[in-house]
Amino acid sequence: MANLYMLTGFPGFITSRLFHTLREQDSSAFFVFLVHPSQMKKAEKQTASEHQVRLLPGDITQEDLGLPPTEVERLKESVTYFFHLAAIYDLAVPKEAAYSVNVIGTHNVNRFVEKLSRLKRYVYFSTAYVSGEREGRVKEEELDCGQQFKNHYESTKFEAEKSVRALQNVPKTIIRPGVVVGDSRTGETAKFDGPYYIMRFLDAIRFAPIPYIGKGDNPFNIVPVDYITQATSYLAKAEKAVNRSFHLTDPSPYKARDVYRMISEQLLGKTPKFVIPGKVAEFALKARPIRKFLDVEREAIAYMSRQSDYDASQAAEVLGEGGIRCPDLAAYLPRLVQYFQEHRHDEEKRTPIP
Known part of the structure; x- marks a missing residue:
């Protein structure tokens, strides 16, 4: 049956x-x-x-x-x-x-x-x-x-x-x-939220000097x-x-700072040069006009500065028997960024900023 x-x-x-x-x-x-x-x-x-x-x-x-x-x-x-x-x-x-x-x-x-x-x-x-x-x-x-x-x-x-x-x-x-995030082979995604807020933020300040947000020394999964x-x-x-x-989760995640830098370099061709403390960014984003201008949710900042280190050994063991492994972010990030660039003005993919 x-x-x-x-x-x-x-x-x-x-x-x-x-x-x-x-x-x-x-x-x-x-x-x-x-x-x-x-x-x-x-x-x-x-x-x-x-x-x-x-x-x-x-x-x-x-x-x-x-x-x-x-x-x-x-x-x-x-x-x-x-x-x-x-x-x-x-x-x-x-x-x-x-x-x-x-x-x-x-x-x-x-x-x-x-x-x-x-x-x-x-x-x-x-x-x-x-x-x-x-x-x-x-x-x-x-x-x-x-x-x-x-x-x-x-x-x-x-x-x-x-x-x-x-x-x-x-x-x-x-x-x-x-x-x-989107498909590692095509970059396709339904919504530009989560890590895509980094792309939206960087896109909004593309003509300005690019800062890091917080220390970013935590793993970003x-x-x-x-x-x-x-x-x-x-x-x-x-x-x-x-x-x-x-x-x-990614068994070998990059640190948030490295993810942010890779996205900046791929999207803008720029490497961030200075640091804005995470708490300063969170405070600034309490103001709705700033959130709207930067095109980012305040809650998203916390995931750039505070994430746990997720053990995925059980998943790796069982999935390994089926030949399934998580791909390396650096290998497919260019496709994610390219998809964002091609669809950045698609309103159906842009979650509204509250």
């Missing part, structure tokens, strides 16, 4: 890319996407030519994911793999919105997957940044170490992962990506989306991945 994959978070970028990876590896499979009604038109456009896909309007913040009882009964007997990616990823998200989607939404998904009689694996997308403000080495099996958090995104993803870990009698795999989807699809079926958590 063919597998039925159910995914939340469609038509989001990672979910869309994961779908294509899963379909390539399991051509006989069928797919069900739980789509928020506000995203249905976009989802329909993306799947217009797909014959093994069903789109279900739903909402993870509601009981049974907002699905009618007849649909729930049908899915209970047919879903074999469930991938939960739907979340609010905005670093500046208000607490109430983040809690509703990331925590309550995950609780509802957890209760739903407990009903699935044919379930082979529940794959939950957490984030490496459930580590919050921890410093030093963070291991994949660790979660609650009394840490504080930089924003509501981190704290709510932490609470959500705790609830997934607490599930009994559900074969699960927890994925903790680092900062996800960037991973391309194609590595994330390949690794996730492999871990979803690997027996060694059952009931374990995996850091999908």
